[in-house]
Amino acid sequence: MAFRVRPQEPVGRGLIRLAGKELRSARDELRKSTPPADDAIHEARKSIKKVRAILHLIEADDGRSLDGCRTRLRKVNRTLSSLRDADAMLEILAKLGKRDRRLFDEHSFARVQRRLSSHKHAAAHEAEQNGTWSTVDRKLRRLRAKAKQWRPAHRGFGALAAGIELTYRRGRKALARAQERQGAAEFHEWRKQIKALWYQMRLLEGRSRELDTDAGVLHQAETWLGDEHNVAVLCAELSKDASLCDLGSVRQAANRYQSELRRKTIASAAPLYRRAPRDYMRRIKDAWKARDERVGAGAARRRRRAAA
Numbered sequence: 001m002a003f004r005v006r007p008q009e010p011v012g013r014g015l016i017r018l019a020g021k022e023l024r025s026a027r028d029e030l031r032k033s034t035p036p037a038d039d040a041i042h043e044a045r046k047s048i049k050k051v052r053a054i055l056h057l058i059e060a061d062d063g064r065s066l067d068g069c070r071t072r073l074r075k076v077n078r079t080l081s082s083l084r085d086a087d088a089m090l091e092i093l094a095k096l097g098k099r100d101r102r103l104f105d106e107h108s109f110a111r112v113q114r115r116l117s118s119h120k121h122a123a124a125h126e127a128e129q130n131g132t133w134s135t136v137d138r139k140l141r142r143l144r145a146k147a148k149q150w151r152p153a154h155r156g157f158g159a160l161a162a163g164i165e166l167t168y169r170r171g172r173k174a175l176a177r178a179q180e181r182q183g184a185a186e187f188h189e190w191r192k193q194i195k196a197l198w199y200q201m202r203l204l205e206g207r208s209r210e211l212d213t214d215a216g217v218l219h220q221a222e223t224w225l226g227d228e229h230n231v232a233v234l235c236a237e238l239s240k241d242a243s244l245c246d247l248g249s250v251r252q253a254a255n256r257y258q259s260e261l262r263r264k265t266i267a268s269a270a271p272l273y274r275r276a277p278r279d280y281m282r283r284i285k286d287a288w289k290a291r292d293e294r295v296g297a298g299a300a301r302r303r304r305r306a307a308a
Contacts, residue, residue: 003050004205011159012152018203019054022047023144026076027137035128038087045080048073051147053199057163058152065149076139079132085233086120092230100253108245115244119237157288160203165281167197172273179266184232187262191225194218194269208287214272221269228261 003022005014026047029040036044052073059066093112097104104112127133152159171193178186198218204211231254238244275283 002205003199003202005203007206011156014203015054015058015152015159016147016150019051019147019150020144022050023140023147026051027140027144030133030136030140034133035124036133038084041080041083041087045077045084048077048080049195050199051143052077053196055150056167056196057160057200058150060163060166061152061154061159061161063150063152063159065146065151069143069146069150072139072143076136076143079127079136083120083123083127085230086116086123088230089116089234089237090120092227092234095227096231096234096250096253096257099257103249103253104245112238112244115241116237157285160200161281161285164197164200164284165277167193167200168273168280169277171197172277175266175270175273178262179270182262184229184258187225187265188229188232191222191229194225195222198222204284204288207284208290211284211287217268217272221265224261224265224268228258228265231258231261 003018005011005018009017026044029044029047030036032040052070055066055069055073059070090113093109093116097109154161171190174186174190174193178190180186195218198215201211201215201218205215206212235251235254238247238250
């Protein structure tokens with residue numbers, strides 16, 4: 001089912017429906033097996049991020065019954081992130097090796113792969129020994145019960161406007177800092193704002209082709225910057241043991257790949273952030289109204305045909 005507010009669905013009800021659906025989905029994924037599979041952890045993380053995007057919208061709208069929910073979501077996300085990062089390092093290692101066949105010889109690649117696999121298994125074992133999965137399941141269950149009480153302060157587009165505008169403003173600032181400082185931390189922060197805006201724009205799916213295009217641009221941008229961040233995490237891990245491989249060569253290859261990903265992301269996504277926040281929000285509001293008018297006109301035609 002799409003992550004969007006349905007046509008003619010009250011916005012507040014739609015946000016609560018989607019939050020509950022994603023929290024249930026996260027629980028279901030993590031309960032498929034013990035310990036959860038890599039794909040299950042990845043899917044659960046995506047659901048948590050969607051819920052965080054909804055929570056941000058309701059918070060920005062001065063909504064009710066949110067006490068403690070941000071902290072709980074953050075703790076669950078951190079638990080899942082530590083395990084997902086271990087898997088992501090293996091994935092980005094394979095990408096770097098494929099991009100430059102001379103980067104690793106057979107033995108050094110195997111050593112690095114064993115080191116990362118050992119790190120991944122140790123993290124999974126620690127989580128299982130500490131009862132992490134039952135704790136996460138309990139937190140998700142309580143969050144889902146709490147989410148049923150969330151209430152935005154406004155109706156209609158007003159429930160979304162303040163949060164989307166705030167995320168857009170944060171993204172513009174993060175982009176400016178990333179372009180100025182050219183650091184991994186700055187690009188990672190921009191990625192977080194891009195991803196938050198992407199999830200919020202997905203709630204508007206089908207309102208206009210322009211907005212759907214924006215969502216596609218944001219998705220590609222956060223994917224590129226996701227790889228950029230994973231490269232930085234991998235290099236930090238390999239730096240702990242310089243005997244694993246030729247770290248200098250790996251860093252050079254990593255820097256080239258990061259530079260390429262940053263250039264592509266800026267070329268693609270920076271134009272989206274050129275509008276003043278007020279102008280960007282006016283564009284979204286106009287698309288929202290136009291879709292409501294089309295849906296209303298279609299409903300009126302169906303009623304007339306039914307009455308004829």
